[in-house]
Amino acid sequence: MKQVESDQVARGRGVERLVNGQFVTDGAGVKIKRVLTGQLQRRLDPFLMLDAFGSDKPGDYIAGFPEHPHRGFETISYMLAGSMRHRDSAGHEGLITDGGVQWMTAGRGVAHSEMPEQTDGVMEGFQLWLNLPARDKMTEPWYADIPDAAIARFATADGATVKVIAGESHGVAGAVRRETTCPLYLDIELAANASFAQLLPAAHNAFMYVYRGQVVVDEQSVPQGRMAILANDDQADGVRMVAAQPSRLILIAGRPLNEPIAQHGPFVMNTQQQLVEAVRDYQAGRF
Incomplete structure (x- = not known):
């Protein structure tokens, strides 16, 4: 695993607020915790x-x-952890397993299924929705199945181990990049008392979700199961964190689109008329 020096962050972002999320069921009754909800879409644009x-x-x-x-x-x-099979109307199919990522661009429209391929054991993970700019909303669907072994990792002398799912961190390129939204998606593991610093463009919206342990960001504790929205600060150049105990979290950031958001369930467009067209196209079998 590549060893790197930690980023030098002159002024770190603070925590604007902590979000508990809400427990819901989705799909055919899967129990999930919805951490980023519709009420936060504008604040955390493009997510x-x-x-x-x-x-x-x-x-x-x-x-x-x-x-x-x-x-x-x-x-x-x-x-x-766990195994999930993806199939879609564009002809893509893949099996996501422990540590792997499926990245799908729905674009102009796709119908897909995500079904567990296990009957017992732990099933754990995340699904993130990333908006497309208006000019790309009707692009051709695209899909990538990225196994754990293909995702770049690095370690720091300060006790952090990082997987770079998207974007770039400490000179290490992630599995996927996007020119417009520039998403950064990191899975960070910290030993007790370990620290980590990540440079972030001041204009990008950013948040973290702690799924093991507890971390401290600018003297604000972020416990397990909480999302911390990082404050936008024109003078801040990144984020700094310290683990109060062995911890894992995801850190996500991206450039906002600053475009209208019109959503109807699984369709996210820019206008209500475009949503009407999406529903009609789906009902007519054009996905």
Whole structure:
């Protein structure tokens, strides 16, 4: 694993607020924790939704997500543990397993299913929705199945181990890049009392979700199961964190689109008329 020096952050972002999220069911009854909800879409533009799921009870996940449509954005599914099969109307198919990522650009429209390929054991991971700019909303669907071994990692002398799912961190390129939204998606593991610093453009919106342990950001504690929205600060050049105990978290940031958001369930466009067209196209079998 590559060893790097930590970023030198002159002024770190603080925590604007902590978000608990809400427990909901989706798909055919899968129990999930919706951390980034519709009320936060404008604040965390270009990100539309973040779901966290995790259970060792098959009844919580076994029904999966039967075929359903999407248009106008991208889905990033990151599996910490378990196996999920993806199939879609564009002819793509893949199996996501421990540590792997599925990145799908719905574009002009795709219908897909995400079904567990296990009958017991732990199923844990995240699904993030990333908006597409208006000019790309009707692009051709695209899909990538990225196994754990293909995701770049690095370690720092300060006790951090980092997986770079998207963007670039400490000179290490992630599995996926996007020119317009410039998403950064890191999975960070910290030993007790370890620290980590990440440079972030001041104009980018950013948040973290702690799924193991507890970290401290600018003297603000972020406990397990909480999302911390990082304050926008023109004078800040990044974020600094310290682990109060062995911890894991995801850090996500991106350039806002600053475009209208019109959403109807699995369709995210810019106008209500475009949503009407999306529903009609799906009903007419044009996905």
